[in-house]
Every structure is written in structure tokens, then in C-alpha cells.
Amino acid sequence: xxxxxxxxxxxxxxxxxxxxxxxxxxxxxxxxxxxxxxxxxxxxxxxxxxxxxxxxxxxxxxxxxxxxxxxxxxxxxxxxxxxxxxxxxxxxxxxxxxxxxxxxxxxxxxxxxxxxxxxxxxxxxxxxxxxxxxxxxxxxxxxxxxxxxxxxxxxxxxxxxxxxxxxxxxxxxxxxxxxxxxxxxxxxxxxxxxxxxxxxxxxxxxxxxxxxxxxxxxxxxxxxxxxxxxxxxxxxxxxxxxxxxxxxxxxxxxxxxxxxxxxxxxxxxxxxxxxxxxxxxxxxxxxxxxxxxxxxxxxxxxxxxxxxxxxxxxxxxxxxxxxxxx
Amino acid sequence: xxxxxxxxxxxxxxxxxxxxxxxxxxxxxxxxxxxxxxxxxxxxxxxxxxxxxxxxxxxxxxxxxxxxxxxxxxxxxxxxxxxxxxxxxxxxxxxxxxxxxxxxxxxxxxxxxxxxxxxxxxxxxxxxxxxxxxxxxxxxxxxxxxxxxxxxxxxxxxxxxxxxxxxxxxxxxxxxxxxxxxxxxxxxxxxxxxxxxxxxxxxxxxxxxxxxxxxxxxxxxxxxxxxxxxxxxxxxxxxxxxxxxxxxxxxxxxxxxxxxxxxxxxxxxxxxxxxxxxxxxxxxxxxxxxxxxxxxxxxxxxxxxxxxxxxxxxxxxxxxxxxxxx
Amino acid sequence: xxxxxxxxxxxxxxxxxxxxxxxxxxxxxxxxxxxxxxxxxxxxxxxxxxxxxxxxxxxxxxxxxxxxxxxxxxxxxxxxxxxxxxxxxxxxxxxxxxxxxxxxxxxxxxxxxxxxxxxxxxxxxxxxxxxxxxxxxxxxxxxxxxxxxxxxxxxxxxxxxxxxxxxxxxxxxxxxxxxxxxxxxxxxxxxxxxxxxxxxxxxxxxxxxxxxxxxxxxxxxxxxxxxxxxxxxxxxxxxxxxxxxxxxxxxxxxxxxxxxxxxxxxxxxxxxxxxxxxxxxxxxxx
Numbered sequence: 001x002x003x004x005x006x007x008x009x010x011x012x013x014x015x016x017x018x019x020x021x022x023x024x025x026x027x028x029x030x031x032x033x034x035x036x037x038x039x040x041x042x043x044x045x046x047x048x049x050x051x052x053x054x055x056x057x058x059x060x061x062x063x064x065x066x067x068x069x070x071x072x073x074x075x076x077x078x079x080x081x082x083x084x085x086x087x088x089x090x091x092x093x094x095x096x097x098x099x100x101x102x103x104x105x106x107x108x109x110x111x112x113x114x115x116x117x118x119x120x121x122x123x124x125x126x127x128x129x130x131x132x133x134x135x136x137x138x139x140x141x142x143x144x145x146x147x148x149x150x151x152x153x154x155x156x157x158x159x160x161x162x163x164x165x166x167x168x169x170x171x172x173x174x175x176x177x178x179x180x181x182x183x184x185x186x187x188x189x190x191x192x193x194x195x196x197x198x199x200x201x202x203x204x205x206x207x208x209x210x211x212x213x214x215x216x217x218x219x220x221x222x223x224x225x226x227x228x229x230x231x232x233x234x235x236x237x238x239x240x241x242x243x244x245x246x247x248x249x250x251x252x253x254x255x256x257x258x259x260x261x262x263x264x265x266x267x268x269x270x271x272x273x274x275x276x277x278x279x280x281x282x283x284x285x286x287x288x289x290x291x292x293x294x295x296x297x298x299x300x301x302x303x304x305x306x307x308x309x310x311x312x313x314x315x316x317x318x319x320x321x322x323x324x325x326x
Numbered sequence: 327x328x329x330x331x332x333x334x335x336x337x338x339x340x341x342x343x344x345x346x347x348x349x350x351x352x353x354x355x356x357x358x359x360x361x362x363x364x365x366x367x368x369x370x371x372x373x374x375x376x377x378x379x380x381x382x383x384x385x386x387x388x389x390x391x392x393x394x395x396x397x398x399x400x401x402x403x404x405x406x407x408x409x410x411x412x413x414x415x416x417x418x419x420x421x422x423x424x425x426x427x428x429x430x431x432x433x434x435x436x437x438x439x440x441x442x443x444x445x446x447x448x449x450x451x452x453x454x455x456x457x458x459x460x461x462x463x464x465x466x467x468x469x470x471x472x473x474x475x476x477x478x479x480x481x482x483x484x485x486x487x488x489x490x491x492x493x494x495x496x497x498x499x500x501x502x503x504x505x506x507x508x509x510x511x512x513x514x515x516x517x518x519x520x521x522x523x524x525x526x527x528x529x530x531x532x533x534x535x536x537x538x539x540x541x542x543x544x545x546x547x548x549x550x551x552x553x554x555x556x557x558x559x560x561x562x563x564x565x566x567x568x569x570x571x572x573x574x575x576x577x578x579x580x581x582x583x584x585x586x587x588x589x590x591x592x593x594x595x596x597x598x599x600x601x602x603x604x605x606x607x608x609x610x611x612x613x614x615x616x617x618x619x620x621x622x623x624x625x626x627x628x629x630x631x632x633x634x635x636x637x638x639x640x641x642x643x644x645x646x647x648x649x650x651x652x
Numbered sequence: 653x654x655x656x657x658x659x660x661x662x663x664x665x666x667x668x669x670x671x672x673x674x675x676x677x678x679x680x681x682x683x684x685x686x687x688x689x690x691x692x693x694x695x696x697x698x699x700x701x702x703x704x705x706x707x708x709x710x711x712x713x714x715x716x717x718x719x720x721x722x723x724x725x726x727x728x729x730x731x732x733x734x735x736x737x738x739x740x741x742x743x744x745x746x747x748x749x750x751x752x753x754x755x756x757x758x759x760x761x762x763x764x765x766x767x768x769x770x771x772x773x774x775x776x777x778x779x780x781x782x783x784x785x786x787x788x789x790x791x792x793x794x795x796x797x798x799x800x801x802x803x804x805x806x807x808x809x810x811x812x813x814x815x816x817x818x819x820x821x822x823x824x825x826x827x828x829x830x831x832x833x834x835x836x837x838x839x840x841x842x843x844x845x846x847x848x849x850x851x852x853x854x855x856x857x858x859x860x861x862x863x864x865x866x867x868x869x870x871x872x873x874x875x876x877x878x879x880x881x882x883x884x885x886x887x888x889x890x891x892x893x894x895x896x897x898x899x900x901x902x903x904x905x906x907x908x909x910x911x912x913x914x915x916x917x918x919x920x921x922x923x924x925x926x927x928x929x930x931x932x933x934x935x936x937x938x
Contacts, residue, residue: 348832351832351834356834360746362743363760365739365743365804366767366805369767373770373778429674432670432674433675433678436671437675440671451923451926454854454918454922455686455919456686457859458859458861459862459918460861460862460864460888460892460914462889462911463689466896466907467688467689470692517682518855521855522813525814525817525848526813529817543660544661546668560817563813567809569769570769571768573771574769574770576772577864608777608869621777628774629774632766635769636769
């Protein structure tokens, strides 16, 4: 019996090693007819979940044009993308927030690729939902909810002291670009300044709010709206931010469809932050295959942006980015 | 090292007898196996050294006392107080053990003493299966099933009848918190503990049990007085195993524990254990100075906690049993 | 006389009820989890999921499958378990047959207990630091190494616990007949405790194949099938984790299907190896 065990062990180890090492030259088994431009190689990418579906879509389209190029794309969060890019573990890092000076010092070279925004979200059965939808909430009130914690009941939010329902505050537990941006919008420095119960992941935050009538949280554009219908997800409502502080929720401050929200982010009506540019980070200026890919993203790749729930970069920023990369 | 008869025999008969090569093989195997046995020790030391090295930037610029007892955690401003995380880790693990151990013990005794053969045959693969469910899935199950249960049924119940009881009443209105995390942890470690306990109980020498039964004890008395005392070290080992697993479990806990940096005062409070801290922020470490050292320090603290825990339980056993226990 | 008899039996009766309740509670909770996975995972399960790799739109809700993750996980956990086995079995056997209760065995066991409690994210971090130091990128090999590190203490400690329960008479009989310790270890102990050893291997395998934190940084991820040790490889836990984070409910539901697939794989391996052991092992002294 022992002999059989040893035999099986030897066979499986050998099989594993042979099978794995045999193809380490990297060629795929099915070689399509070579296109006129024989670009090939592999690009490794990791980072923000927000950009992950977008990137896989871009990779698919790019591969249609250049079949010799392979992609390895991984999620893990904006922070991981930065860490991986700076340490040379990947070619491109997807980072869904602004790049910090400390990171630039360590060699981070970045270009924006899409625009995204964070929206405050409450449950559709919130006790004061009508008032909120009519008047909106100012960013100062939001600050007092999320950062200082001075406001703790929904009555205080809308100015009706008799409503004593508590605010159930939710935030992200994983290191998220969305949190950083939201905190900065409200006057804080970063994610650690946000109060609230930490839930994992963007969909997780949305689910927490949808399950809690007294809940309030925040989500990226692609998660705050149901991407298949373009409308609000069932059970949640995007809070109008009263940017001009006139005490009413103006029509351009209310967002009930994805198109409305995207348009507001694109033309700058929705403030940035919490709107922001999502960045692709490389260690030092990109070159070769990586550079070609990024240039493609900034030009032909932009058409695929809206189906993933993002906003194309405005033309001037795109031009700037292209200059930076070339 | 324990010597076999063959070693003594070898002394005087080195060249003459056929079986000598077996003995030589035995010696060589002994040396080889010794090298293998060094691997765990070397690995533990290596991890300790690497963690220490990586935390050094933080450790030698901040007072260790302040790090361990400080309560403020604002990495952007250079404030690193680990106490909330340490307290969170302890509370979550302790509650999980309290929830898990008695049912496990009882179930293991039932399985090994009273249950029929078919039941045992079903349970073994079932337990293996459950030990294999990925922690992400436990976390998701927690969010879908446990958190709403606590939030919608338990908390109103507690508020009505136990309004001010310390350790139970809490300001946390959501189901995310210690109770949810400990409950899921308890379920996660149960398969391990039961499997080990059953294995131990089944291997008690039959003669011992039969002798006890022969003098007229009930099966329960047999278990309590004859069997349990002898297997106590194994039982404690099984519990320590479960506890260590609970201390180190990351994904499932961070999805339901609330991730609020505070020292928990009640079962229903949210908390932030050390593994969750590391996992949530590991990607971000390149961006804030000293953040990566802080996370490595958290890992180091966890390592030391585990070390102390293991040594303490060994000492307790030694004291209780009056002999040297390994 | 009659009174005392009645009391013992009453106590036993009470305990029996308690035990049954515990048993039911434990099994009940465990069945609850399995049921949740199955009820949410089954609807999203499809033949395509098992046989295709993700197409570009997979994470946007379109077609494809997770064959990349299935194979990746099997390779990674399989490789990690084999490597860990290579180190664990000798160590566990050594601890029992050569060392008895000497002080070196104390240190080894202490080290194992410590390693067992280290969270998997630390193994991932450790692996990542190590890989950066030698210039290796996230790859299948990195995942295998991280999982080996993770599984090693589990396997060794579990095997150790099991092997120590060896009836000493058997061992001593063998020694008395003139066997060397090596022969006792290989021929007597292994054969006798094989079911327990297999349990230990399965426990480690299950833990390894289901762990996300350790492979996140070391194995990377890719949508392609694992063909090389030096390229990133997908794994089922990460597939689940990523799919859960996508904004599309269809994709999130597929995460449950992936969880179901993972659970079924472990079930298959567990049942298969137990059947194998039963076939091979007719001569246990019980």
C-alpha cells in the first residue's frame, strides 16, 4: 500500500511539474491567424473593484484587435492596485481615487481613464424620505452625520425635532477609493475620518442600506444605480445634495436615473469631489505594449465606458492624459 | 532520543548480520526526519523575525506602551493606538469559544458513545465538508441570515426586556457586531473541534471503557470519570486548536463584525479585531507613512497573543495534571 | 440501592437530552449553511460555468464560466497539499516514533500551534514580501507556496494528534520483534492510523482550497486557464470574492454557484479518499 502511495505521489508531482513548466513559454494553444500588427505579450493589471469590470471589457475589446496580447486582471481594491504597481508586481494598477504625493514620490505615474462619482444613498422607506427628496441635504449636514457625528437622528437632518429615529450610519470597511473621496468631499482627510458601521464592498454597503430603513451610506455611480435598468435599485434612493444651499432639491440635484447622474458628473454639475477621475498607475512612464494599451483606452476604448456605468473623461482631460502617456 | 533494541544490537555486530542496512536506513531516516521537523520551528522563527523587521520603523519611534494601550487610530495623522483592536480580538474569540465548546463536547461524546454506525458514517464527511466551506461563504451567509436575524428580532427583544443590562445593551442598532461574528466563528470552528474530539474519544482503549461499564457505571459516568480524565489533554488541545483558528480567522469575521474602531462594551457592539484590520488595509500600506509597519505590528501582536495563549494553556494543563505535558 | 440507581440514570437521561439538543443544533446550523449555499447557488449554476473561462463581459453579467478558477484552485490546493504532505508526514511520524516526549518535540509542537493560529492574511503578506524579495510576480507557484505554508501546520498538528493515539502495544510489539523505528513508522503506524492521517490531509486541503486572503497577493488572478507555474492563476475563493463585489445581481448570484462548486469539489475529494482508504485498509487493529 505504501508503495502505491509513493507511486501516486511521484506521478502526480511529476504531472504537475511537467504540465505547468512545459508551457511556461507563454504561448496559448490556439494561435489565431496573425494580424498585420504582431503585438504580443502579457499585461498584468490589478486594483480597484470599481474599475475591474471595465478593465475586463477593455481587455476583451483590445484582444479582438490584437489577439497576441494576453491579460491577467485581478481585483483587490485601489490600495492593492497602488501597492502592486509600485512594487512592480503588476504592469498597471487601477486606483479609484486621487494619487497622493507620497505615492508620486515612490514612482507612481498616473493618467485618468474614466470619471466616476460617489452618491449618498438612503433607504426608500426612510421615515423622512419625502422631506429629503423635497429639500435635499446640504454637504454641511452630511459632514455632521458622517464625520463629526453631531447629527444622530433623522429629525435633526430635516429639522423636525419630533422625529427621533436614529440614523444608522454605514461606511466601507475595506480600503476604498470611494471612502477617501467621500471623506474629502465632506472636509475630512481620508477614510478613517468616516464614522459608521464598516461593511465590506460596494454592493455590501448598498445591501446594508437596502435592508435598513434608517440606514444611510454611499456608493459609486455603477452601484448606486441598477446597471441593467438604468434606474435606482429597488429599496434605495440617491439623496439629492443641496449644492446651492437653497433649501430645495432642484431638478438638477435629483438623480433618479443613471443617465441623469452620468450627465451631471460629465458636465461638472455634480461636484468633484465626490466625483473623481479614476486613475491607471504605472511605475514610471509606461512604454511598449503597456503604453499602447493605455493610449487605446484613452482613445478608442472610451466608447465602452458607459455600459459599465462610468462617465467618459471630458475631451480636454483626455487630451491632457494622452499627452502625458505618449 | 528513544533508542530501539536495534541500536543496542548494532553496537557489537556492525559488520556481521544481514539486517544492518535496515538499521543504517533507520539512522539516515532519523536524520532526514529531524531536518523535516526543523521546518515548523524555522518557519515560526522566520515569520517572527520578518514581522519584527517590518514593524521596526514603527516600534522604535513610538513607545510600545502607548501603541498597546492607545485608543486613537488615525494613521493619516500618525496616531496608532492598538488597544481597541486587541480588545476586539479577545472578546470575539472568547465569546466564540463560549458558544462553541459546550455543544461540541456534548456532540462529540454523543457521536462517539451513543450514536449508531450509520450516523457516524454520515457525520464524518459532513464535518469535513463544513470545515472546507470557504470563509467568504460563511461571511456571506452571516450577512444574509445572521445579521438580519439579530437586527430585526434580537435587538428589539433585548431593548424591550433587557434595556440596561451591562454587556448586553448597546448603542449599536445594527446586527453587525460581536455577536454575529462570534456566532459565525463558533460555527466555523465546530467541525474542527468535533472532528478532533471524536477522533480522540474513539481511540480510548476499549479495555478502560469496558472495565468501567463492567463495574456498573452508566455510559455517562464512564465518560465523565474514566474516559475524560485520560483524554483531557487531547480535549484541551482540540479546544486550543479551535481557539487559534478563531483568533486568526479573517474574512468571515470582517464581513459581519462592524469594523468600528472602538473598545467594545457589549455583546451587541461593533468591534474591529486585529486580523480584520490587517486584511482591510493591507492594500493601502504604501500610501501612508508607517502604515505598513503598523499593519505588520498588528500581525506581530497577534503572533505574540497566540504564543502566550499556547504557553499558558500548556502550563495550566501541567498544573492540573501534575505532569509535564507537551 | 434502588434510589441511587435511579439517580444516575436520571442524570444520564438529562445529559442525553442535552447531547441530542446540541447535536441537533450543531447539525442544524451546518445544514442551514449548506442549504443557503445550495438554494442560492443552484439556480445560477450552469454547464457553461463549469466548462468555460470568463469572456470579457463576464463580470458585466454576460457569458462565460469559471473554469479558470476551478482548475486554478485544484492545482494550487493540490500542489500545496502535496508539498505540505511531504513535510508533515515525516515530521508527525518523527514526533511519535523517534522522539516520544522529548523537549525538542515540545518546541516543534509549540511552533506548530503558533503557525496554526497565524491568520491566512499574514501568510499571504509573508509570501508577498518573500516574492518581492526574489523578484517573483504573483503566480500559480506563489499561490502553491502560500497554501503550503498555510496547510503545513494544520496537517502536521492534526496528524500528530492522530498518531499519538496509536495503541502503544502495537508499537512496542513491533519494536520487540526487532523492527527499526523507521519500519515501525512506515509500516505499522501509517497503516494503522491511515484513516486519521487521511482526515488530517482532507482538513488541510479543505482549508487551503477555500482560503482567499493568502492567495490574493501571491497568486494574482487571471481569466485564463492555468498553464504555467509562473503566470498568475485564478482561484475559486477569489472568484467568489470578486464576483460578490460586482454591481450586477446576476454576477453576485454566480458567486454562490461558485461557492457551491467549491463545496462539491471538497465533498467529492473527501468521499473519494475515504472510499480509497477503506478499500486499502482491511487490517486495522481496533
